[in-house]
Amino acid sequence: MSEEDPKLAVVVKGWPRLSETFIAQELVALERAGHSFDIWSLRFPTDKKRHPLHEETRARVRYLPEYLHHEKARVVRGWTKARKMPGFKKAHQVWMQDLRRDLTRNRVRRFGQACVLAAELPAGTKGLYAHFLHTPSSVARYAALIRGIDWSFSAHAKDIWTSPDWEIREKLANDGTGAAFGVTCTGFGAAHLQQMAEPSDRVSLLYHGLDLDRFPLPPAQRPDDGVFRMLSVGRLVEKKGFDRLVKALSLLPGDLVWHWTHIGGGDLKDDLQAMAKAEDIDDRITWKGACDQPEVVEAMRSHDLFVLPSRIADDGDRDGLPNVLMEAASQKLAILSTPVSAIPEFITSGVHGLLVEDTPETLTFAIMDLARNPKQRTKYAEAAYDRLVADFGVDAGITQLSARLNTLIS
Structure with missing residues (x-):
């Protein structure tokens, strides 16, 4: 040796x-x-x-x-x-x-x-x-x-x-x-x-945990162009629940001006893009594909809500505690997710964000509620950031x- x-x-x-x-x-x-x-x-x-x-x-x-x-x-x-x-x-x-x-x-x-x-x-x-x-x-x-x-x-x-x-x-x-x-x-x-x-x-x-030394401080304020901007990061696979999110987005009322950006690759990309087109919402969605961490963090700084509708796949596969939730919290981006697996170990619903069932109707209602309550989003984001710093280094x-x-x- x-x-x-x-x-x-x-x-x-x-x-x-x-x-x-x-x-x-x-x-x-x-x-x-x-x-x-x-x-x-x-x-x-x-x-x-x-x-x-x-x-x-x-x-x-x-x-x-x-x-x-x-x-x-x-x-x-x-x-x-x-x-x-x-x-x-x-x-x-x-x-x-x-x-x-x-x-x-x-x-x-x-x-x-x-x-x-x-x-x-x-x-x-x-x-x-x-x-x-x-x-x-x-x-x-x-x-x-x-x-x-x-x-x-x-x-x-x-x-x-x-x-x-x-x-x-x-x-x-x-x-x-x-x-x-x-x-x-x-x-x-x-x-x-x-x-x-x-x-x-x-x-x-x-x-x-998250090495916060690698991340910029949260933005002092977010861009506001009148569009409610949602972001998701995760592979396009069954356990991430993006099919149900696409359906939820199609149910949003016409008076809400919104845009959803997805970051990540995955086998269901073609199916989900076809689904979005069939629901006539494809012009409100950006599929960015795989991005490196600096690109992900930059996106987190310019959006209003992070959405991860995780669920248990038919074969039993499920998320653990996705690091992207902590990354979103590091930029004080409000979080909407589901109470699957270990996600509640980081996010207490109603305190650090919202955890709801992954049905399209429930997701739609939660998105509408958060879109219309920016002060509540800020409250959740501040609490999640504090929890991240205190307990998840x-x-x-x-x-x-x-x-x-x-x-x-x-």
């Missing part, structure tokens, strides 16, 4: 990703706390833009074979080297047990990536830390078993609610194959995981995570 080789390796699904600023923020903060690590990504980047945070990390970024057949020689070398390691037999047994219950190409790919990871990790690597409890944690778990080192994870939203219980329980088992520890970013998610952990305190609540969480990672690699 050279002096430059870190003891810690961080496994992520993709790097960099515009929709995962919370990961970039955390990794930069960990470096500032004295940690050194390599980032191992299961996928190559697809976003054309990068956040400034992505440029700040000093970590080396390594990409595992996204598809095993794309790098056959590398996979064979990894498999050959991994098979000679003392922990390979145990890792293979665990993987075969998983494969019998999840007979998919993805499960095969996870083990192939794990063999490459185990083979290519620096000799002095002492611990793995995976972001997301599903695929990245599977790769980290298999690789850690092969190498005979500990692994840990940070869980978020989809990975908690769409993973089968058997897999979560085994990743949390205190049997030598489960994680040394886990953290998750919402009290709602923590309580769910702690019920399956052995012992329960191996999973901790760790809010991502990034430092406390990083201190806790740093201590646990130091134990992992000691």
Whole structure:
């Protein structure tokens, strides 16, 4: 091991990703706390833009074979080297047990990536830390078993609610194959995981928080051109509820002059744009696509209301505590959202903003109420900002995570 080789390796699904600023923020903060690590990504980047945070990390970024057949020689070398390691037999047994219950190409790919990871990790690597409890944690778990080192994870939203219980329980088992520890970013998610952990305190609540030093002070006043301007930031996927918001916008009364701007990509873009056109409101909507964080913050400073109509998708997927809510609060932008998952952990309805059911009619009524009550919007925005500053700074969480990672690699 050279002096430059870190003891810690961080496994992520993709790097960099515009929709995962919370990961970039955390990794930069960990470096500032004295940690050194390599980032191992299961996928190559697809976003054309990068956040400034992505440029700040000093970590080396390594990409595992996204598809095993794309790098056959590398996979064979990894498999050959991994098979000679003392922990390979145990890792293979665990993987075969998983494969019998999840007979998919993805499960095969996870083990192939794990063999490459185990083979290519620096000799002095002492611990793995995976972001997301599903695929990245599977790769980290298999690789850690092969190498005979500990692994840990940070869980978020989809990975908690769409993973089968058997897999979560085994990743949390205190049997030598489960994680040394886990953290998750919402009290709602923590309580769910702690019920399956052995012992329960191996999973901790760790809010991502927001590094306010990276954000400008809120604007002294907002532009007022007579148009009520709404903003949403989030992927165009089912759990974000934008289909119901589009319908809600179509129900707004004719005497309200409004405009809605959406930031983010996603598979439902064409469907939602067609829906807006069918409702004859497409001329009042701007679809900006994916934007970097400075562009998002600038938009937050020039709008009147932030709307995030999150809901539970048919497959159980749901938001955790979306960072964009804290980003909106940082610019004192009034918030309208829904009481899904951990959102009420930050926004108390009627105090820090409004949380309503995600039906189009309910959303329409709430939008109309807020549009016609600028003083109430200001009151909500001030309260959310104060809560953000008091309870959701990034430092406390990083201190806790740093201590646990130091134990992992000691």
